[in-house]
Amino acid sequence: MKKRLKRTSKYIILLGIFLFIVNVSMGLVLTVESSEAMKDLIRNRMLDISNTAASMIDGDTLRDIQAEDVDTPEYQEILKTLTYYQDNINLKYIYCIRDMGDKNFVFTIDPTVVDPGQFGDAIVYTDALYTASLGTAAVDKDPYVDKWGRFYSSYSPVFDSNHEVAGIVAVDFSADWYDRQVSNQIMTVLLVTFTSIVFGVIIVLLLASHFRKRFKLLYKELNKLTEGVETLSKELSHDNILDGDEVIETELSEEDEMLDDIGVMEKRISSLKEYMSAQIRFVRSKTYIDGLTGIKNRTAYLEYVEKIEKSISRGDARFAVVMLDLNGLKRINDDFGHEKGDMTIKKAADIINETFSDEQVFRIGGDEFVVLLKDSSDKLDELMSSFDKNCVDANNRDDDTPVAISKGFAVFDASTDNNYQYTFERADHAMYEDKKAYYSKNNINRRKS
DSSP states (O other): OOHHHHHHHHHHHHHHHHHHHHHHHHHHHHHHHHHHHHHHHHHHHHHHHHHHHHTSSHHHHHHHGGGGTSSEEEEEHHHHHHHHHHHSOOSSEEEEEEEETTTEEEEOOOOOOOSOTTOOOOOOOHHHHHHTTTOOEEESSEEEEEEEEEEEEEEEEEOOTTEEEEEEEEEEHHHHOOOOHHHHHEEEEEHHHHHHHHHHHHHHHHHHHHHHHHHHHHHOOOOOOHHHHHHHHHHHTTTTOOOSSSOOOOOOOOOTTTOOHHHHHHHHHHHHHHHHHHHHHHHHHHHBBOOTTSSSSSHHHHHHHHHHHHHHHHHHOEEEEEEEEEESSHHHHHHHHHHHHHHHHHHHHHHHHHTTTTTTEEEEEESSEEEEEEOOOOOOOHHHHHHHHHHHHHHHHHHOOOOOOOEEEEETTTTTOSHHHHHHHHHHHHOOOOOHHHHHHOOOOGOOO
């Protein structure tokens, strides 16, 4: 048991390692995804600011502005707009840019108070800046460095009345601030992932400990159950109620010794299941088989009739009923004893079984038998002739136990038979007519027979 428990512990450790790897992998994926999501969020915010500022600037004015226009109302209006954003929005710098062609760009208007970019000074080229010069707002994916520091910038085109790019509004954000926002997001995800792993490991350990104790208890109870069933089996087999050949495998083979405690439980449960199934089959056979004749009994007959009733309700019923009844059984019992009567019943059952071997044969009373043919059977007349012949042959072979059986049959007719009982009664009536003819022919008093 100790070895098996160690093996189970190994499985638990492997499961824990697997869960750890899965959680770490998911954490890494989430880190990358959340990092990209944070970058997208920041870039969109940067674009919102530059786009809004660009929309507030007159493109025709910006196109024509020169360095000497610094004191003009038009220049001051654009400067005022940029200053508002510089003072009220969380950004580093905001300014206007002019495209000089061949990917050369210069400052035009910069509201920065200390060390502003001078009109006409060159600006560091980036792919995002070039994209904006073509008419589409863009954000730097990688930081760039100029004399003012290290930045990520957002660029939005300003269009004139001809819908041509008259200039570009640039918004600078500190690369350190940008990287810090992304790093904070990554740290948050890593912290959540680590916390999830720790709690996951703790939960796995607690559950493993709990289920291990439950398995131990279940294993003990299963052993008790197995021992109890074995004892019951022995008692029943001693009383000849159950077969004593079926046993539960309680000893473990060398191969079983390699199993863990769960595997051993599965083995024992499987053995117990097979054993109980065998005993259920045995008990069921005793329930549905007539002990004297070995054919199906009245209980089996009633269940089969229920199936027929359902087929009648569905409209697909095809069957015939054959009623068979021993003649003179009372006289045999009175004159020769019940043992002789039982021999006669067995002989009648053998004849019926021999004739209707492929059909449902039942003993429903002391001397009454019913055969239920699956189809309306075109061979019914042939079967009944064969039955008469088998009776004669059996009596010729065994003169000591003569048998006479009255018979009657009826085929289900959907147009007249509302249920099984209608067909049965017609077969029963035909059997009694045959019985009356038998007693009349042999001049026998039925009441004394």
